[in-house]
Amino acid sequence: MERFCLVCNSLLQGRTDKKFCDDQCRSNYHHRLKAEDYGFVNQVNQILKKNRSILKAAIPNGKIKVNRDKLLIKGFDFNFRTHTYLNKRGDTYFFCYEFGYLVLNNDELLVVKQEEK
Numbered sequence: 195m196e197r198f199c200l201v202c203n204s205l206l207q208g209r210t211d212k213k214f215c216d217d218q219c220r221s222n223y224h225h226r227l228k229a230e231d232y233g234f235v236n237q238v239n240q241i242l243k244k245n246r247s248i249l250k251a252a253i254p255n256g257k258i259k260v261n262r263d264k265l266l267i268k269g270f271d272f273n274f275r276t277h278t279y280l281n282k283r284g285d286t287y288f289f290c291y292e293f294g295y296l297v298l299n300n301d302e303l304l305v306v307k308q309e310e311k
Contacts, residue, residue: 197210197212199213199214199215199219200213200214200219200223201214201215201219201220201222201223202215202219204219238274241271241274242274242275242276242290242291244269244270244271245270245271245274245275245290246290246291246292246293248265248268248269248270249265249270249290249293249294249295249305250293251268252264252265252305253293253305253306253307256306256307257304257305257306258304258305259298259302259303259304259305260302260303260305261301261302261303262301262302262303263301265303272288274290275288275289275290275294276289276290276291277289279294279308287306289308292307292308293305293306293307293308294306294307294308
């Protein structure tokens, strides 16, 4: 019985349980499987990384107040964040990795960098 590579359909020779003709076909097959499984995760990670870089660029050092629209213009997506932090006063900070923001009045945000532990 003839067997064929799962990727390129080349005729297989050698072991009876062989599925791929070479390492490149094997690698391509598994890469395609992972791409399908992690497509959504990769998409979310790209948004989070973009949000992080926008916050990082907005904060020269310490803290800074910025208008919400300035972040939106740069492509910031307020629907995505890695975690939140509730301080003792009850204020909720929203973070994209180590950079975050606190919503203030009049569309103002306080952009901060999380303190290292």
